[in-house]
Amino acid sequence: MKWLSLLTNEWIKIFSRLRTWFFILIPILIIIGVAVYDKVATDETAHENWKQELTANIEADKKALEDTKKEDGDEFFIEMLESNIKQNEYAIENNISPYEKTTWQYMKDMAPISFLIGLFVIVVAGDIVSSEFSKGTIKMLLIRPYSRWKILLSKLIATLGFAFAMWLVVIVSTWLVGGLAYGFGGIDQTYIVQSEGGQIKEKLIVEYVFANIGLEFIELTVLVALSFMISTLFMSNSVAIGVAMFTMFAGDLVIMLLQDKEWIIYTLFANMDLSVLIDGQNQFIQELTLPFSITVLAVYTMVMLAITFTVFQKRDVKA
Amino acid sequence: MTTHTLELKNVTKRIKGKTIVDGLSFSVREGEIFGLLGPNGAGKTTTIRMIVGLISITDGEVLVNNVNVRQNYETAMERVGAIVENPQLYDYMTGYKNLMQYARIMPDVTQERIDEVIKLVDLEYAIHDKVKTYSLGMRQRLGVAQALLHKPNVLILDEPTNGLDPQGIYDLRNYLRLLANNGTSVVVSSHMLAEMQMMCDRVAIIQNGKMVRIDEITNHDEEKDVKVHFHIDGDVHQAKQVLSDGDTSLVLEIIGNELVVETADNKTIADLNRQLVLAGILVVGIQRKTKTLEERFLEMTKKGGNVNEVAIPVNK
Ligand SMILES: Nc1ncnc2c1ncn2[C@@H]1O[C@H](COP(=O)(O)OP(=O)(O)OP(=O)(O)O)[C@@H](O)[C@H]1O
Ligand SMILES: [Mg+2]
Numbered sequence: 119m120k121w122l123s124l125l126t127n128e129w130i131k132i133f134s135r136l137r138t139w140f141f142i143l144i145p146i147l148i149i150i151g152v153a154v155y156d157k158v159a160t161d162e163t164a165h166e167n168w169k170q171e172l173t174a175n176i177e178a179d180k181k182a183l184e185d186t187k188k189e190d191g192d193e194f195f196i197e198m199l200e201s202n203i204k205q206n207e208y209a210i211e212n213n214i215s216p217y218e219k220t221t222w223q224y225m226k227d228m229a230p231i232s233f234l235i236g237l238f239v240i241v242v243a244g245d246i247v248s249s250e251f252s253k254g255t256i257k258m259l260l261i262r263p264y265s266r267w268k269i270l271l272s273k274l275i276a277t278l279g280f281a282f283a284m285w286l287v288v289i290v291s292t293w294l295v296g297g298l299a300y301g302f303g304g305i306d307q308t309y310i311v312q313s314e315g316g317q318i319k320e321k322l323i324v325e326y327v328f329a330n331i332g333l334e335f336i337e338l339t340v341l342v343a344l345s346f347m348i349s350t351l352f353m354s355n356s357v358a359i360g361v362a363m364f365t366m367f368a369g370d371l372v373i374m375l376l377q378d379k380e381w382i383i384y385t386l387f388a389n390m391d392l393s394v395l396i397d398g399q400n401q402f403i404q405e406l407t408l409p410f411s412i413t414v415l416a417v418y419t420m421v422m423l424a425i426t427f428t429v430f431q432k433r434d435v436k437a
Numbered sequence: 438m439t440t441h442t443l444e445l446k447n448v449t450k451r452i453k454g455k456t457i458v459d460g461l462s463f464s465v466r467e468g469e470i471f472g473l474l475g476p477n478g479a480g481k482t483t484t485i486r487m488i489v490g491l492i493s494i495t496d497g498e499v500l501v502n503n504v505n506v507r508q509n510y511e512t513a514m515e516r517v518g519a520i521v522e523n524p525q526l527y528d529y530m531t532g533y534k535n536l537m538q539y540a541r542i543m544p545d546v547t548q549e550r551i552d553e554v555i556k557l558v559d560l561e562y563a564i565h566d567k568v569k570t571y572s573l574g575m576r577q578r579l580g581v582a583q584a585l586l587h588k589p590n591v592l593i594l595d596e597p598t599n600g601l602d603p604q605g606i607y608d609l610r611n612y613l614r615l616l617a618n619n620g621t622s623v624v625v626s627s628h629m630l631a632e633m634q635m636m637c638d639r640v641a642i643i644q645n646g647k648m649v650r651i652d653e654i655t656n657h658d659e660e661k662d663v664k665v666h667f668h669i670d671g672d673v674h675q676a677k678q679v680l681s682d683g684d685t686s687l688v689l690e691i692i693g694n695e696l697v698v699e700t701a702d703n704k705t706i707a708d709l710n711r712q713l714v715l716a717g718i719l720v721v722g723i724q725r726k727t728k729t730l731e732e733r734f735l736e737m738t739k740k741g742g743n744v745n746e747v748a749i750p751v752n753k
Contacts, residue, residue: 123541130538134530254525258583261489261521262542263514434452434492 121268128276132242138280141238145231145288153224153299165217172206172216179203205310208318220304222323224296225289229327229393232334235288236341236366239281243345244358246273247430251353257435270430274346274423281338289331311397326396333392333408340390340415341366347422350430366390373403389414440467441500442591442622443488448497450483450646457483459646460497465591465622470613472637473626480646481626482522485595488624489519501591515544518589520597524580528569532560532579535568536586543587550586557612558582559605573600581609592616593624598632610636665706667696667713668722679716680709 132138165171183199186192209216247270250256259269308320341362349358369387376382383389388403389411396408443465450458458480465471473481486492488499490510499506504513526535536555540546555564558578563571571579577600584592592613598606613623613636627633633640634654642649669676676696677689688699698709706723713720 120542120544127538127541131527134534253528255527257491257521258525260491261514261517261519263511264542265511432493436492
């Protein structure tokens with residue numbers, strides 16, 4: 119029962135830091151800023167003739183396609199052009215405007231903001247253990263009548279709670295801002311994707327949005343576990359933040375360098391960006407599927423947490 | 438029967454093959470102030486870290502209120518309050534919020550108790566300021582406050598007077614005495630001799646991780662530490678000769694015109710005096726002097742052989 123007060127304590131510590139409030143405020147400002155800018159800068163009547171625009175695009179793409187084929191160009195580029203043409207044709211046929219904006223579309227567009235959330239969560243997770251070591255406060259905490267794993271668990275849960283709460287705040291803010299800017303409708307709005315077999319399909323935007331929300335929870339958990347582990351092992355927040363950020367951002371680079379290695383699909387890097395797997399488009403490594411990636415991430419998370427707890431339990435605290 | 442609230446049995450700490458604390462044993466009684474005295478690097482803080490579970494115990498046992506710290510940590514720590522080295526606090530929070538951190542997770546800390554403790558350490562005026570604005574002494578006071586919050590019956594303070602002003606030291610000493618009178622066992626570590634002498638009931642002298650001896654702090658207890666000064670009007674060397682002829686085992690020393698004899702009970706003093714008088718030596722004064730703890734400490738911990746000489750009878 120008293121364990122909950124450990125959790126309360128950690129929560130209070132997180133929110134006593136000024137930076138925490140910036141972490142929450144910054145994404146919200148961006149969400150508002152983008153919507154306002156979009157409203158002010160774009161002429162809503164500009165795309166009234168979107169069908170003609172798309173037709174023009176198709177023509178241009180077709181021409182580019184011919185040229186590329188003639189020059190024996192990059193296969194990836196050819197595929198992309200073909201896919202674009204197909205999607206645009208489908209859009210015209212089925213009357214799906216890519217320019218129709220609703221709050222759901224806005225949420226889909228703003229999905230990359232999750233990188234920012236990931237970044238902030240890494241900072242908090244990387245700091246929550248190591249800063250107590252570097253400031254020496256850890257010894258004031260560990261001499262209480264609680265086993266060490268309980269104290270560490272309170273920190274883990276507090277960080278996860280913070281990460282999830284922040285993500286939820288961002289989601290709700292996006293929905294609200296998007297709704298005020300573009301209207302709350304569009305629950306049945308669709309978008310076009312090309313499935314693996316090259317087939318063109320229509321999908322509900324809400325489906326994408328909710329899948330992305332769910333997957334972000336998983337990604338955040340992995341990031342927290344990673345940052346948490348390094349923070350505990352090295353007792354240094356900068357190392358923790360550095361490594362976790364590297365995993366998150368440099369992942370694509372590492373994959374490019376190592377893409378011909380078979381084991382690449384079992385690395386953390388390859389599986390860190392789950393949202394590309396929702397539609398399977400622009401996917402770097404074709405072998406990856408959602409269930410596979412989630413399983414790999416789950417295994418990594420378990421192992422990282424096990425290491426963290428074992429090391430923390432045994433460590434001599436000389437802070 | 439005396440109850441022991443804290444017992445160390447052959448406690449040893451080795452780090453990378455280096456023995457830092459070596460077979461340390463002592464018991465702290467209920468209601469006593471027990472001092473750990475030793476030079477820098479003696480192993481005081483290391484010992485305290487083992488007691489409160491911050492570092493592992495290589496060998497031996499620590500019992501708090503008869504509960505083994507290693508086997509049953511949570512129960513053992515329930516009634517322990519401690520400061521290990523400097524109290525490190527959350528700079529970005531107020532003193533009050535810092536206290537609340539610990540109040541929340543310790544059993545039975547009421548609002549009244551929190552206020553009471555703040556008043557006790559004299560921090561009311563600054564308790565709602567951020568800790569980063571605190572002076573060293575104010576941090577120390579807050580550290581003491583957090584250690585006292587849950588009314589521990591074993592209070593362990595590592596160098597508690599560090600940074601305190603004379604008033605603060607005086608208040609702390611009085612308060613610790615009050616706590617001890619009410620049954621709390623207090624363990625304080627320090628390398629400040631005079632302070633330990635004023636504060637403690639018993640002092641364990643530690644050097645190189647080993648127990649040198651445990652001293653009761655009273656006025657003149659152990660005979661060994663009493664020195665008798667004979668003020669001689671005349672030839673001191675002759676007086677020395679007279680006494681050593683009488684008893685060759687006597688330890689004699691000449692300081693100025695005083696002959697210092699390491700001894701002994703009243704009977705021997707009278708006897709020695711008679712010998713001197715009979716030899717025609719003018720004794721103008723006799724004084725008993727107990728060695729101060731400081732003298733004992735320096736004597737025992739100074740580099741060289743006589744450390745071991747003193748240590749041997751203790752270890753028997
Ligand atoms: N992690 C470690 N590795 C190696 N040696 C250590 C380690 N921690 C402490 N020591 C050594 O153990 C000895 C005892 O240190 P400790 O801090 O217990 O001394 P102390 O009695 O508290 O001294 P002080 O009066 O300076 O506070 C020192 O010689 C120190 O160098
Ligand atoms: Mg020390």
